[in-house]
Amino acid sequence: MTDTLLAVEDLYKAFGALKATDHVSLDVRAGETHAIIGPNGAGKTTLISQLSGTLRPDSGRIRFGGEDVTHLTAAARSHKGLARSFQITSIYRDFSALDNVALAVQAHAGHSFRFWRDARRDPGLRDPARAILDEVGLGARADVLAANLAHGEQRQLEVAMVLATKPRLMLLDEPVAGMGAEESQRMVEFLARFKGKQTIILVEHDMDAVFSLADRISVLVYGRVIATGTPAEIRANPDVRSAYLGEGGQ
């Protein structure tokens, strides 16, 4: 039996009367790509934010690699190996693409109380950063200011920063959001290379991406998980079909 890398136990978060996360439990196995889908407003980003540590749940537990991380800060979780990309692009706009990734590398290269050496000339940071940029396909754009990158390139940069932190679990929040068909395809192919080697939680609306990448899918509607299973099982699930097709969204 494969190990559970991430266990979410009865997670609950409400904003006033709105139950964004309504007693959600799920488990993510090591090496699997687990997609979370659901109509708009289902609470997907809220769930990801609680997993990454930017939002505190009202109750419930999150266990990562067996360890209870519910009360750890986002920074602490990053050092445990939990990396996150944002749905709304959140990069360092006034730094170059290379600087962006180098910062992520630096964050996991010990403490940063080094006051003298030029960080931009440090091969220990620059070389790994360049390698990762090449891997995601941004090698040629390394010295471009992040704000000047095309939207699709910025999404790639988000993923690059996730990789740079050498994660055990990648939380990807709509990585292909706003990308054209060709770009999305390339990103999907890229992410497919991690299947089996990395554990990925993928929030996505793009069903092609979801069905080609996911080993298992959980469907979130109004803050509740209504179904979890393989892509085939989910496709055939009547509750899922009505949630997406029956009531016309929500």
Add this chain to the structure above:
Amino acid sequence: MPNRGRLVTIVVLLAALAAVPPLAAVFGQPFYLDLFRRIMIFAIAALSLNLILGYGGMVSFGHAAYLGIGAYAVGILAHHGVHDGFLQFGLAIAASAGIALVIGAISIRTSGVYFIMITLAFTQMLFYLGISLEEYGGDDGMRLAGRTQFAGLLDLRDPLPFYYFVLAILVAFLYLVHRLVNSRFGMVLRAAKSNEGRTRAIGVSPYPYRLVAFVIAGAMCGVAGALFVNQTAYLTPTFMSWTRSGEIMFMVILGGMSTLIGPVLGAIGLLLLEDVLQGWTQHWQIILGPILVLVVLFAKRGLAGLLPGSGRDD
């Protein structure tokens, strides 16, 4: 250094500053030596604030506190007969750093408006403390009992050596800040300013780095304070008034935030402007006020944005 244009500008500016004393002597205007020395001292203060404000994004409205602490460290020691520069400057640095550590530890846990108000409030507290120190002049302040001396090598009573001493410190601090902001430490600081959420997500908690930056900035401003009290030969709590904090902040903005040369340009710009306005009317602040408003509204990039080599900060 990455940017050639910037480097040339800095060198030219420093050379110009170095040329002021001989030029002043040639034209028989010793006043300018005094004025530019004052400008350089404020440039040092502005440089220190720029580290946390321009690069760190921390809107500290209480930075003049360290100007005052440095000044009082020197003034109090001088009052008790200690004129040795190493001891005086040593105390100025230690006291500024120590108090910055305490104030920073409390304030940096907050952000935004709270941070502005809290830093302002703590400086005001020190201002009132200064006023209540009757033995050191209280409200009126007191004369500096004697100028700083460095083991027979340097006596700050001599205007010319004093001038070059300040210039040397300015150059040294410019280089120090340059190294700091480009180091790993500086990158983290700037990253936290650029996108705090992203910084936490990659695994860095900004607090310890911001605190260290705050302490360094405080210590540097303490040195400016020690120089300032030698410049004015007088010590008063108004060194720590919040209008003073606002002035220093203004120099940083006017010169161009998060650039190396900005604070120096800002100090030159603001103090020369004040000098000119004071020549016109004793009510010069009524002109300066609206000018400041206009600068904020329309000239955000500051003077550094007008110079060759501008574009990327270093």
Add this chain to the structure above:
Amino acid sequence: MNLVLFLEQALNGLQLGVMLFLMAAGLTLVFGIMNLVNLAHGSLYMVGAYLSVALVNLTGSYLLAVPLALLGTLAVGMLVELVALRTLYERDHLDQVLATFGLILFFNELVAILWGRAALYTTLPAWLSGQIELVAGLNYPTYRAAIIVVGLAVAVGLWYVVTRTRLGMLIRAGASNRTMVAALGVNIRLLYTVVFGFGAALAGLAGLMAGPIYTVQPGMGEDVLIEVFVVIVIGGIGSIRGALAGALIVGMVDTLGRAFLKPILGTLLSPTAAESAGPALASMLIYLLMAAVLAVRPAGLFPARG
């Protein structure tokens, strides 16, 4: 230390607290609704004080001067909002701080030009000077008692407006979610103007009440403003309740501290030590209190939600 002295000082603390509340309420509302840090709030206080003193000296009638001073301050406030502050709503806090700092310099100098730098004095009308007997043996200056009454009345009035009227509902909604209120189709411009006017009027009221008992000179606004900041930090930003709690706490601690710290220290330490440490510590007291509150509650005691 006897009971009468203590009660007197406690009432003084209440009086200071009430005035700080008027200032804090205005500032916190403006910040909560418009996200504007307005350092020139202290200048409006100063304008209120100067106008009331000048008008009393000019007309000889206190009853005439007060409403005129209030209207005058309101007018100045609205003018400043129109000319300078409108553009600052979208700017970041640093810009707002610096721009309003420029306004402070302007107003301080303007006042110095018009009335000089020396402190201005005025006399109170007969029916407000003198003392009233609150309880047997406790006489208290009539004017200060009047300030307390007016201040508390305004506090009650504000509470009523904020909790019982439609405007108040908009204010509370705006304080916790600005964008939502705009999205609901409320006339934001008008709301901002009204809120700012409120704030200016409160500052002006505080100023005109302060005129006769505090030193009226250029820069008086800033000393009060910083105390108001302490009030807001302790009480929590964006909430009227926080402003009231913070103001009363700060008013009490500051006044009682200044009155009784030296004698208290005198019993613990030597008289000479108390002589110097007493006033020093007393002037630092509210800031130390602020630090203590922050250590435990970084968002203040009653922060507005969101």
